[in-house]
Amino acid sequence: xxxxxxxxxxAARLQDDARLAAASRRRQRREKWLTHLWLLLGxxxxxxxxxxxxxxxxxxxxxxxxxxxxLLPGSHGLENYTAAIETGGSGRYRSSPAALMLWNSALxxxxxxxxxxxxxxxxxxxxxxxxxxxxxxAFWTIFITLMLPVEVRIIPTYQVIVALDLxxxxxxxxIPLIASATATLLFRQFFLTVPDEYVEAAKIDGAGPxxxxxxxxxxxxxxxxxxxxxxxxxxxxxQYLWPLLIVNDRSLETIVVGLAKMIGSGDTQNEWNxxxxxAVLALLPPVLVVLAxxxxxxxxxxxxxx
Amino acid sequence: xxxxxxxxxxxxPILLLAPQLAVTIIFFLWPAGAAIWQSVLQEDPxxxxxxxxxxxxxxxxLTDPDWRLAAWNTLIFSVAVAGSAMSVALLLAVQADKSxxxxxxxxxxxxxxxxxxxxxxxxxxxxxxxxxxxxxxxxLNAAGILWDYKLNGTQAxxxxxxxxxxxxxxxxxxxxxxxxxxIPKSVxxxxxxxxxxxxxxxxxxxxxxxxxxxxxxxVVNLVYAFFDTFGxxxxxxxxxxxxxTETLIYKVYVxxxxxxxxxxxxxxxxxxxxxxIAVTAVQFRFIERKVHY
Numbered sequence: 001x002x003x004x005x006x007x008x009x010x011a012a013r014l015q016d017d018a019r020l021a022a023a024s025r026r027r028q029r030r031e032k033w034l035t036h037l038w039l040l041l042g043x044x045x046x047x048x049x050x051x052x053x054x055x056x057x058x059x060x061x062x063x064x065x066x067x068x069x070x071l072l073p074g075s076h077g078l079e080n081y082t083a084a085i086e087t088g089g090s091g092r093y094r095s096s097p098a099a100l101m102l103w104n105s106a107l108x109x110x111x112x113x114x115x116x117x118x119x120x121x122x123x124x125x126x127x128x129x130x131x132x133x134x135x136x137x138a139f140w141t142i143f144i145t146l147m148l149p150v151e152v153r154i155i156p157t158y159q160v161i162v163a164l165d166l167x168x169x170x171x172x173x174x175i176p177l178i179a180s181a182t183a184t185l186l187f188r189q190f191f192l193t194v195p196d197e198y199v200e201a202a203k204i205d206g207a208g209p210x211x212x213x214x215x216x217x218x219x220x221x222x223x224x225x226x227x228x229x230x231x232x233x234x235x236x237x238x239q240y241l242w243p244l245l246i247v248n249d250r251s252l253e254t255i256v257v258g259l260a261k262m263i264g265s266g267d268t269q270n271e272w273n274x275x276x277x278x279a280v281l282a283l284l285p286p287v288l289v290v291l292a293x294x295x296x297x298x299x300x301x302x303x304x305x306x
Numbered sequence: 307x308x309x310x311x312x313x314x315x316x317x318x319p320i321l322l323l324a325p326q327l328a329v330t331i332i333f334f335l336w337p338a339g340a341a342i343w344q345s346v347l348q349e350d351p352x353x354x355x356x357x358x359x360x361x362x363x364x365x366x367x368l369t370d371p372d373w374r375l376a377a378w379n380t381l382i383f384s385v386a387v388a389g390s391a392m393s394v395a396l397l398l399a400v401q402a403d404k405s406x407x408x409x410x411x412x413x414x415x416x417x418x419x420x421x422x423x424x425x426x427x428x429x430x431x432x433x434x435x436x437x438x439x440x441x442x443x444x445x446l447n448a449a450g451i452l453w454d455y456k457l458n459g460t461q462a463x464x465x466x467x468x469x470x471x472x473x474x475x476x477x478x479x480x481x482x483x484x485x486x487x488x489i490p491k492s493v494x495x496x497x498x499x500x501x502x503x504x505x506x507x508x509x510x511x512x513x514x515x516x517x518x519x520x521x522x523x524x525v526v527n528l529v530y531a532f533f534d535t536f537g538x539x540x541x542x543x544x545x546x547x548x549x550x551t552e553t554l555i556y557k558v559y560v561x562x563x564x565x566x567x568x569x570x571x572x573x574x575x576x577x578x579x580x581x582x583i584a585v586t587a588v589q590f591r592f593i594e595r596k597v598h599y
Contacts, residue, residue, distance in 0.1 A: 122326070154558055179326060238426075240536065
């Protein structure tokens with residue numbers, strides 16, 4: 001570039017500079033448009049399935065059954081959602097009423113999230129702030145659960161549940177899932193950064209270990225607890241294989257499993273509008289939690305995986 | 307790393323650990339031990355008698371053509387899901403990392419699918435690709451492409467891959483974006499001053515600096531495709547048509563719950579356990595590199 005400009009008059013050089021600057025501005029503007037285009041495309045691909053589901057949930061069975069899938073909402077929304085929530089529809093593979101299933105899902109998700117956080121806080125506290133025989137053994141026992149997801153021990157875990165008489169119970173649905181190596185590791189990591197002086201000060205003031213935990217450590221951990229809660233609530237809400245195995249009593253059915261059961265083998269004659277309304281109800285709570293607590297969510301996600 | 311100042315006592319810490327340890331031992335270690343024990347036994351169909359058969363269950367599983375098909379399906383499925391979910395996420399993260407108006411709105415609109423349950427994601431995509439009520443399924447058929455994922459195994463596999471990848475993009479997007487934002491701006495400016503074009507700059511400077519994130523995500527995505535997609539396959543295809551979308555996890559479920567073939571199911575579980583242990587070891591071996599660039 002500079003070789004071409006050599007020997008030009010100052011005026012010509014200024015003109016060239018202006019032309020170059022304009023070209024670069026144009027390129028930048030073009031790049032910006034391209035960036036927006038890609039991102040919009042991404043947003044649309046993400047949103048499209050949800051949009052179609054939302055639209056489908058506002059039409060009558062016949063419209064959808066005919067296959068004339070509309071792109072704009074219809075006028076049957078209220079009755080479809082009422083049917084889903086109150087009766088679970090009248091189709092061949094009807095589910096329990098969505099109201100009941102939503103309650104079961106919420107209860108299960110809350111128990112799992114709160115349970116995991118509570119027992120992980122306690123065990124991380126024990127491992128970090130105490131010295132006792134068997135400390136490392138305890139730590140590794142907890143750590144090993146990372147390597148044993150439900151999916152690789154389906155049948156024997158099911159047998160344990162049956163042996164303990166926890167089949168078809170909320171306890172069976174939640175307690176086996178509340179052990180958490182990830183949460184324990186996260187709290188351990190965080191506790192290690194708490195300055196030793198805090199413990200010294202507490203000791204000098206005559207505060208015992210439980211007092212220290214409640215008055216100092218818990219308030220310091222609030223951010224981490226909030227971040228973990230978002231992740232774990234979603235984890236709990238979205239459980240599928242476990243409830244499928246442990247519950248066959250329809251009064252304990254969760255909405256994710258209930259929704260999949262409504263599909264059956266995917267017959268065209270299904271009551272698709274009610275199924276779509278149920279799908280919207282099933283995905284709304286966790287999505288709202290993510291949107292409402294976005295900052296905690298991103299923090300929780302990136303920190304638990306470290 | 308340990309604390310210098312600690313509390314005394316043995317009873318209290320053990321009491322604090324008790325709930326976590328109890329759950330771990332009862333619901334993790336005991337079943338895992340039982341799986342290993344059952345994997346070397348042969349039970350009669352009524353579950354009345356069982357005898358020790360050594361490694362015969364493993365031998366039968368590994369030579370079973372159905373198991374091999376499931377292993378092959380799992381491989382195709384996992385590689386396709388990880389590959390597509392990661393490349394789309396990287397593309398979007400690079401765009402969202404640029405200083406443009408509305409970047410935060412885009413970010414919000416790109417991360418929420420993380421919250422959608424795999425089984426619900428399956429249902430959403432079923433509404434689109436159903437051959438007679440789905441908007442895309444009907445369009446394909448109208449265009450002369452015979453589309454019915456309930457009859458065509460390849461199409462069924464394609465559909466579960468799309469549903470599984472769609473849900474995972476958000477997760478990868480968040481991590482790629484965090485990785486991009488942790489690259490020092492001075493490095494990028496230096497490359498720009500050296501006259502490297504944007505594309506070249508990306509592949510020679512940015513991408514290598516992202517490699518710890520990429521590696522980490524690769525492991526996470528493969529694990530996701532392996533274990534967390536049971537709901538997608540169960541809700542969408544039920545492993546069918548035939549066994550076209552039956553993955554290893556799905557097969558453990560079918561073998562144990564529907565066919566109640568305990569020895570075989572347990573042997574398959576143990577094989578998967580070995581796999582998870584290997585992956586976790588790899589993950590923790592390289593974890594340091596993820597944090598420090």
